[in-house]
Amino acid sequence: MADTLPTLKQQLAQLVASPSVSATDPKLDMGNRGVVDLLAAWLETLGFSVELMPLPGQPHKANMIATLSSGGPADGGLVLAGHTDTVPYDDGRWQSDPFKLDDRDNRFYGLGSTDMKGFFPIAIEAARTFVGKPLRQPLIILATADEETSMDGARALVEAARPRARYAVIGEPTGLKPIHMHKGMMMESIRITGRAGHSSNPALGASALEAMHDAISTLLRVRAEWQAQYRNPGFAVPVPTMNLGCIHGGDNPNRICGHAELQFDVRPLPGMPLDELRAELDRRLHAAVADEKISLEYGPIFRGTEAFAQERTAELVRVAEKLTGHSAESVAFATEAPYFKSMGMDTIVLGPGDIDQAHQPDEYLGQDRIQPMVKVLEGLIAQFCL
Numbered sequence: 271m272a273d274t275l276p277t278l279k280q281q282l283a284q285l286v287a288s289p290s291v292s293a294t295d296p297k298l299d300m301g302n303r304g305v306v307d308l309l310a311a312w313l314e315t316l317g318f319s320v321e322l323m324p325l326p327g328q329p330h331k332a333n334m335i336a337t338l339s340s341g342g343p344a345d346g347g348l349v350l351a352g353h354t355d356t357v358p359y360d361d362g363r364w365q366s367d368p369f370k371l372d373d374r375d376n377r378f379y380g381l382g383s384t385d386m387k388g389f390f391p392i393a394i395e396a397a398r399t400f401v402g403k404p405l406r407q408p409l410i411i412l413a414t415a416d417e418e419t420s421m422d423g424a425r426a427l428v429e430a431a432r433p434r435a436r437y438a439v440i441g442e443p444t445g446l447k448p449i450h451m452h453k454g455m456m457m458e459s460i461r462i463t464g465r466a467g468h469s470s471n472p473a474l475g476a477s478a479l480e481a482m483h484d485a486i487s488t489l490l491r492v493r494a495e496w497q498a499q500y501r502n503p504g505f506a507v508p509v510p511t512m513n514l515g516c517i518h519g520g521d522n523p524n525r526i527c528g529h530a531e532l533q534f535d536v537r538p539l540p541g542m543p544l545d546e547l548r549a550e551l552d553r554r555l556h557a558a559v560a561d562e563k564i565s566l567e568y569g570p571i572f573r574g575t576e577a578f579a580q581e582r583t584a585e586l587v588r589v590a591e592k593l594t595g596h597s598a599e600s601v602a603f604a605t606e607a608p609y610f611k612s613m614g615m616d617t618i619v620l621g622p623g624d625i626d627q628a629h630q631p632d633e634y635l636g637q638d639r640i641q642p643m644v645k646v647l648e649g650l651i652a653q654f655c656l
C-alpha cells in the first residue's frame with residue numbers, strides 16, 4: 271500500500287480508469303470493487319479506519335465506510351457521500367477514451383468525472399486538512415455501489431443502519447449549489463389478460479384493450495386528483511406528474527385483443543410515499559377493471575425512489591447556503607438522499623459537477639470547480655466535526 275497519497279489529478283485518473291458501469295442489462299453490468307479498493311487504500315493512508323460492506327449476494331459490489339475520528343463518543347458526525355458506479359457509455363461518441371482521464375481546455379474528461387467519481391478526490395483533499403486535528407465528531411467518507419440502477423448500495427446501508435451520523439452531504443453534480451428537495455420516481459406496469467377470439471362475435475372473447483381503456487381513464491383521473499391535492503412551488507413543475515410511456519397489445523383488427531400492457535412513470539412530490547401511491551393505484555385499477563373474464567396485474571417495474579425534502583431551516587442547509595453563496599434549491603433528478611434522511615441524518619445534495627454533463631459522451635468536470643468545492647467541504651467539516 272502506498273504511504274503517500276497520489277495527487278488529486280492522479281486519484282481522479284485512477285478512479286476513472288477503474289471501470290464500474292452499472293446497468294440493468296447483465297451483459298453491461300460490472301462491479302465497483304476496483305474503485306472502492308483505491309479509495310480504501312488512500313483513506314487508510316490518511317488515517318481513516320475503513321470498512322468494506324459487500325452487497326448481499328453481490329460480492330463484486332461493495333459500499334465503503336471510512337471514518338476519521340479522535341475517539342470519544344460519536345453521536346454526531348458528518349458524512350460526505352458519493353456513488354462509485356457510472357452509467358454505460360457510447361464508445362463511438364467519445365472524442366477521447368472514456369476510461370483515460372483527458373486534461374484539456376481546463377476540464378477533466380472521463381466517464382464518471384462529474385457523476386460522480388470526481389467528488390472523491392475533492393473530499394479527500396478537504397479531509398487532509400483535518401488529519402491529526404482533534405475532532406469533536408467523526409468525519410465519514412462513504413462510497414456506495416449501484417446508485418445508477420437499483421440503489422442496492424443505499425438500501426444495504428439502511429438495512430444495516432450504517433453509518434450513524436447526524437449530517438450527510440451527497441456530492442452529486444449540482445453546480446456547487448445546495449439542493450434540499452427532489453421528486454421521487456416510480457416506473458410501473460399494468461398487464462391485462464382477456465380472451466382472444468373472432469371479432470365477429472364479441473361473446474367469444476374478452477377484450478383486454480377495452481379493459482385497458484378503463485384502466486387508462488382511471489390513471490388519468492387519479493393523476494388529476496393528485497395534481498389538485500399536491501403542489502409544491504419549490505419545483506419547476508410544481509405538481510406530481512404521471513406519464514403514460516408505452517403500450518403494447520393485440521395483433522389484428524379482426525381479433526379480440528387478448529393481452530395488453532401499459533408502462534408509465536410517476537414523479538411524486540415530497541409527502542407522497544411510494545407505498546401509499548401504489549396501494550391507491552392498485553385499489554382503483556382493480557375496481558375499474560372488475561370483470562371475471564379479465565385479469566389485471568399491476569406492479570412496479572423496479573422499486574423506485576422516494577421523494578426527498580430537507581427542511582430549509584436546518585443548520586446544515588443554512589451553513590451550506592452561506593458557504594456556497596447560493597440559496598437551497600430543488601432538482602429534477604433522484605438521488606440517494608431519501609435513504610440517508612430515513613436514517614435520521616439531515617441531508618443535502620451538493621457537488622462540483624454539472625448535471626448537464628452527466629450521462630453524456632465527453633463527460634467532464636470543470637477544473638475551476640475543484641478548489642471552490644474543496645473550500646466548501648472544508649467549511650462544512652470545520653462546522654460539524656471540529
Ligand SMILES: [Zn+2]
Nearest residue numbers: 353385386442
Ligand atoms: Zn450520480
